[in-house]
Amino acid sequence: MDPLSATFSALADPTRRAILARLAEGSATVNELAEPFDISLPAVSRHLKVLESANLIRREVEKQKRRCFLQPQALKTASDWVDLYSRMWTESLDGLEKYLDDLKQAKD
């Protein structure tokens, strides 16, 4: 899967976004991350794997625990894409040129 798709589909799940939100307040272990959710630990573990392979988090082994940290670079990839298109779309829709072009296309 391409990195951008991986990032967006990682972000598409509310549980994973909540995990990221929690991690924005500081690092946490898997059990700490799982605590607020009423899903099983293996389910959380899989969510973390998704976030990790999208490079949105990083894990450090620490005794038997695995501490999770945010990895902000990956979000930047998505952020760049969204910003680029945000800008393109706004221009594309504000521009008189495009407006006229659309009218012309719509006419034939």
Added chain:
Amino acid sequence: MDPLSATFSALADPTRRAILARLAEGSATVNELAEPFDISLPAVSRHLKVLESANLIRREVEKQKRRCFLQPQALKTASDWVDLYSRMWTESLDGLEKYLDDLKQAKD
């Protein structure tokens, strides 16, 4: 599905992102949008339905054709989320406070 999840999962598919990229250059009908892809028309039609229910595009009936247009507001929702977290994460990782907090958490 919540709007943010809908937007991110719509953006998670490369075909759909390509369709959006095409639409950034101007409106297009379903057949025009389908042309560059070697997937069937029904497949494209379903992708458009996904984009439409995420409010990323809008469709106008025009004789037998359906003209698709970008709908930039929805991207803004995603853009806002990404920007918020981008900012939070950067702060969270740059801040000495958080760094020390992480160290302390990591120690016990």
Added chain:
DNA sequence: ATGTTATTTAATTAATAGGTTAATTTTATG
């Protein structure tokens, strides 16, 4: 009325996602 163009809906299939419980690995501790 018939055929053509543009698109959607229906029915089906294969793959993936997200969840579960049970078993396993690794490290720590009585």
Added chain:
DNA sequence: CATAAAATTAACCTATTAATTAAATAACAT
């Protein structure tokens, strides 16, 4: 050494996604 804690892996189930082909609908052209 036996047990507990932390997390992952395995095996499994179900729902959703993305694709297909075939049929249906709608508007227009002849």
